[in-house]
Amino acid sequence: KANRKFHPDDSVIDVEGVKIGGGSFAVIAGPCSIESEAQITYCAQRVKAAGASLLRGGAFKPRTSPYSFQGMRSEGLDLLKLARRATGSPIVTEIMNTEHLPLFENVDLIQVGARNMQNFELLKAVGRQKKPVLLKRGLANTLEEFVMSAEYIMAEGNENVILCERGIRTFETSMRNTLDLAGVVMLHKMTHLPVIVDPSHACGHAWMVPQLAKAAVAAGADGLMIEVHNDPAKAKCDGAQSLTPDQFDELMDFIGKEVEFFGKKM
Numbered sequence: 001k002a003n004r005k006f007h008p009d010d011s012v013i014d015v016e017g018v019k020i021g022g023g024s025f026a027v028i029a030g031p032c033s034i035e036s037e038a039q040i041t042y043c044a045q046r047v048k049a050a051g052a053s054l055l056r057g058g059a060f061k062p063r064t065s066p067y068s069f070q071g072m073r074s075e076g077l078d079l080l081k082l083a084r085r086a087t088g089s090p091i092v093t094e095i096m097n098t099e100h101l102p103l104f105e106n107v108d109l110i111q112v113g114a115r116n117m118q119n120f121e122l123l124k125a126v127g128r129q130k131k132p133v134l135l136k137r138g139l140a141n142t143l144e145e146f147v148m149s150a151e152y153i154m155a156e157g158n159e160n161v162i163l164c165e166r167g168i169r170t171f172e173t174s175m176r177n178t179l180d181l182a183g184v185v186m187l188h189k190m191t192h193l194p195v196i197v198d199p200s201h202a203c204g205h206a207w208m209v210p211q212l213a214k215a216a217v218a219a220g221a222d223g224l225m226i227e228v229h230n231d232p233a234k235a236k237c238d239g240a241q242s243l244t245p246d247q248f249d250e251l252m253d254f255i256g257k258e259v260e261f262f263g264k265k266m
C-alpha cells in the first residue's frame with residue numbers, strides 16, 4: 001500500500017484541514033515537552049504567528065534515563081488541548097503504548113517515535129484507528145524497514161501516514177544523529193507518502209537547525225518538525241536543540257520564500 005509502484009501519485013494527508021504532501025508543505029513546531037499551561041500556550045501562539053500550521057508537544061516522553069523528566073503524561077495532553085483551543089492549531093503528540101490510545105482520541109496527528117518504529121503491535125493499533133499518524137524513522141533502521149513499518153499501519157486500514165526523517169546513528173559523534181537527506185529523496189521514489197524532516201533531533205544543536213531545515217526543503221521534504229522553546233536554557237528536555245521563538249521567526253521568513261521558490265504552497 002505504501003509502494004510508489006502501485007500508487008504513482010503523491011498522497012496528500014489532511015490533518016484537520018492542514019494538507020501535507022503533493023505540493024502542500026507544512027511546518028510542525030513547538031517544545032519537546034509540555035511543561036506548564038503558560039509554557040505550551042505561549043509556544044503555541046508564537047509558532048502559529050511565525051507560520052507553523054501544527055503544534056507539537058510531548059506528554060509521554062521516551063527518555064534514555066528513567067531518572068530524566070518523563071513528561072506530564074495525561075495532564076500534558078490536557079494542556080496541549082488548551083493550547084489548541086487558544087490558537088486553533090491542530091496538535092501532534094507521541095504515543096508510546098497501545099493502552100494509552102483512548103487518551104489520544106482527541107489528538108489530531110498521532111506520533112509514533114523513533115524508538116517505537118518497529119513496535120509492531122503499536123503500529124497495528126494506530127492502524128486500526130482513524131487519526132493520521134506521523135511515523136518517525138528508527139535510530140538505526142533502513143529505508144526499507146521504515147516503509148515496511150508504514151505498511152503495518154496501512155495494512156490495518158489507516159492509509160494516512162506521514163514519514164519523518166529525524167537522523168540516524170552513524171560513527172559520527174559531533175552531532176546527536178546524522179541527518180539522512182539522501183534518504184528523503186530515496187523515500188520519495190520508494191513511496192507516495194509525504195516525507196517531512198526533523199532537523200532538531202537529527203543534529204542536537206540549535207545553531208545548526210536553520211541550515212538543515214533549509215537543506216531539507218531543497219531536498220524535497222513535504223514539511224518540517226522543529227523544536228521551539230520559550231526558554232531553551234531551562235527546558236526540561238532537548239533545550240540544546242531548541243530554537244527560541246525569535247530564532248524560529250527568522251527561520252520561517254526564509255522557509256516561506258524557499259517553499260514558494262520550489263513551487264510548493266505552505
Ligand code: PEP
Binds near residue numbers: 032058062112
Ligand atoms: C520527539 O519528537 O520529541 C522525539 C522523542 O523524537 P524521536 O522519536 O525522533 O527521537
Ligand code: MN
Binds near residue numbers: 033201227238
Ligand atoms: Mn525532543
